[in-house]
Amino acid sequence: MNNTGKIVYNIVDLFAGAGGLSYGFIQTGRFKVKAAFENNYDAQRTYKRNHNNVRIYNDVSDAITEDTINTLGNIDVVIGGPPCQGFSNVNRQKNHAISKNNSLVKKFVQVVLQLNPTAFIMENVSMMQSNVHRFYVDLNDKEILKKYGIKTTPAEISLLDSMYLFTGVEDIVSSRDKIEGYLWNDNDYLALNIIFKTRKNPTKLMAALNKHKIKLMSLADTLAEQDDVSDHVLHMGAVAGLAIHKYYKGKQTIKKAQSLCSSIETPVMLQRMLSKAQEIIENQIDVSEFFQSQSHGLVAKVTSMAVIDYIESILGSIHNGYKITKGVLSAADFGAPQKRMRFLMIGVKSVETVTMPIGGFVDVNYRTVRDAIGDLESIDTTESVVKGNEGVKLDALTKASELGRQLRNSEHLFNHVATATTSEALERFKAIEQGGNFHTLDDDLKTSYSDPTRTQNTIYMRLRYDEPSGTVVNVRKSMWIHPVKNRALSIREAARLQTFPDSYIFCGTKDSQYQQVGNAVPPVLAMEIAKHLCDYLDLPTG
Numbered sequence: 001m002n003n004t005g006k007i008v009y010n011i012v013d014l015f016a017g018a019g020g021l022s023y024g025f026i027q028t029g030r031f032k033v034k035a036a037f038e039n040n041y042d043a044q045r046t047y048k049r050n051h052n053n054v055r056i057y058n059d060v061s062d063a064i065t066e067d068t069i070n071t072l073g074n075i076d077v078v079i080g081g082p083p084c085q086g087f088s089n090v091n092r093q094k095n096h097a098i099s100k101n102n103s104l105v106k107k108f109v110q111v112v113l114q115l116n117p118t119a120f121i122m123e124n125v126s127m128m129q130s131n132v133h134r135f136y137v138d139l140n141d142k143e144i145l146k147k148y149g150i151k152t153t154p155a156e157i158s159l160l161d162s163m164y165l166f167t168g169v170e171d172i173v174s175s176r177d178k179i180e181g182y183l184w185n186d187n188d189y190l191a192l193n194i195i196f197k198t199r200k201n202p203t204k205l206m207a208a209l210n211k212h213k214i215k216l217m218s219l220a221d222t223l224a225e226q227d228d229v230s231d232h233v234l235h236m237g238a239v240a241g242l243a244i245h246k247y248y249k250g251k252q253t254i255k256k257a258q259s260l261c262s263s264i265e266t267p268v269m270l271q272r273m274l275s276k277a278q279e280i281i282e283n284q285i286d287v288s289e290f291f292q293s294q295s296h297g298l299v300a301k302v303t304s305m306a307v308i309d310y311i312e313s314i315l316g317s318i319h320n321g322y323k324i325t326k327g328v329l330s331a332a333d334f335g336a337p338q339k340r341m342r343f344l345m346i347g348v349k350s351v352e353t354v355t356m357p358i359g360g361f362v363d364v365n366y367r368t369v370r371d372a373i374g375d376l377e378s379i380d381t382t383e384s385v386v387k388g389n390e391g392v393k394l395d396a397l398t399k400a401s402e403l404g405r406q407l408r409n410s411e412h413l414f415n416h417v418a419t420a421t422t423s424e425a426l427e428r429f430k431a432i433e434q435g436g437n438f439h440t441l442d443d444d445l446k447t448s449y450s451d452p453t454r455t456q457n458t459i460y461m462r463l464r465y466d467e468p469s470g471t472v473v474n475v476r477k478s479m480w481i482h483p484v485k486n487r488a489l490s491i492r493e494a495a496r497l498q499t500f501p502d503s504y505i506f507c508g509t510k511d512s513q514y515q516q517v518g519n520a521v522p523p524v525l526a527m528e529i530a531k532h533l534c535d536y537l538d539l540p541t542g
Helices: 020-027 041-050 060-064 066-072 102-115 139-148 169-173 176-182 186-197 202-211 213-225 232-248 254-282 307-315 369-376 385-390 402-407 423-431 491-497 510-519 523-537
Strands: 009-014 031-037 055-057 077-080 119-125 134-136 153-160 289-293 297-306 322-330 341-349
Touching: 009 020, 009 060, 009 102, 020 031, 020 077, 020 523, 031 060, 031 066, 041 055, 041 510, 055 060, 055 066, 060 066, 060 102, 077 102, 102 307, 119 523, 134 153, 134 307, 139 307, 153 254, 169 176, 169 254, 169 289, 169 297, 176 254, 186 202, 186 213, 186 254, 202 213, 202 254, 213 232, 232 254, 254 297, 297 307, 307 322, 307 341, 341 523, 369 402, 369 491, 491 510
Parallel strands: 009 031, 009 077, 031 055, 077 119
Antiparallel strands: 119 341, 134 297, 153 297, 289 297, 322 341
16 A cells, blocks of 8 residues: 555566656556666666666566566566567568567567466557558467467568579578578678668768778689689679779779679679578578569568557457557657657556546646756756766756756756767758758758658657657767757756656766667556546456
């Protein structure tokens, strides 16, 4: 019981990250976190610093061991956000066939089944609700598919475009030994792939060729030695090797560099094919056949299932008894100053129906960027993580929004660290107005990008002070700009947009801290989800 006489429920947090979901649940006073599972070292440090008396486990698989189950005792709720990329049938250009993160959704389901809590909460990307967010069926799924009647559909994994096809390619991709015999080591492939990826930007191409010369020359020697005109894969590798030697012999010119890129294109595509085929074997994907055609190239014919069907079919089955509801929530509706859309699934046992939480905010009273960070405008940032960890003493607060006062709960400001601003970036910052981004720049300020038209709208985005922000991600990588200052948004400001209070301190490198903030569930959203869940947990049983 808590100090109001209400039951306190035990929870475990899977894939806990920096702890935003846990923190929101704890703020209700109704939940105690018995254990958190997170394999990122810096996120673990952040979690430990901000959550006392919580057992931290590195591997989520530990949640279903006998020792852990005995140690934790009864668990009422399992919460978490398993990373899951899934795949889309329309995306044929990915370098990888299968995301290794997809198995983590299955682990989430396994933990719920093993711990048998009264309820579970799973949050994820908004695409999770879509039928295109799918898994490839592996050999271990067959029994589960049959037991729970999970729907499947035929699918294809694209391995090689038709222009690169050759006789005998199916035999290669279906043989582990042949695949391993042809694959280059990762460093060699990465060096050549960097060259290929910069082929449309002459300046970057020449710089990359100069930087990787020693590694490429060594690779060229190896490929030339393995030449066999009767073996297409080896011969194409040798062609690439000869092209590398030719480029570095004599004067290096753009014309020679472009000729080199033409020569390495087929070997790069063959290596990508081999890598995907290896992933299929390692992940035990159930392949009915490898098939080639002029319209589709080489494909692996497989079976797929929607991620959402997998979860609902198992946990919502009569065997396991969870009443499930799901949907997409906007964090802005629940008091966060950002329009972050996240998928939420709630499962509860021993109830007739479950509903989704409803936020108390609407467009006219959404909290804004100014509400979250306006009181920090006059406080200088630092580029040093060390200084950011030391913090700066805050003056007495004279003017701030309701949200600003809630978040400013510390006498010191930590993590007010921003990435360094180059002279080139500064010129862009100065040219972008609130609401603008990379695409609103003049062409002469876009020259460092090989294909500016493909740049996302969130890159070099200057936030609007009087609106909610978009989804907070790793704002260092996206180079978000402060609404009125010509600098990058700081880690603390990004954390404020996520509704982490100033007393919540992040650990690790600069990029790690930015990433932890971007990955987190806004605590204010988590708290409202937790309150809503209590409506069901508090119902009388029997």
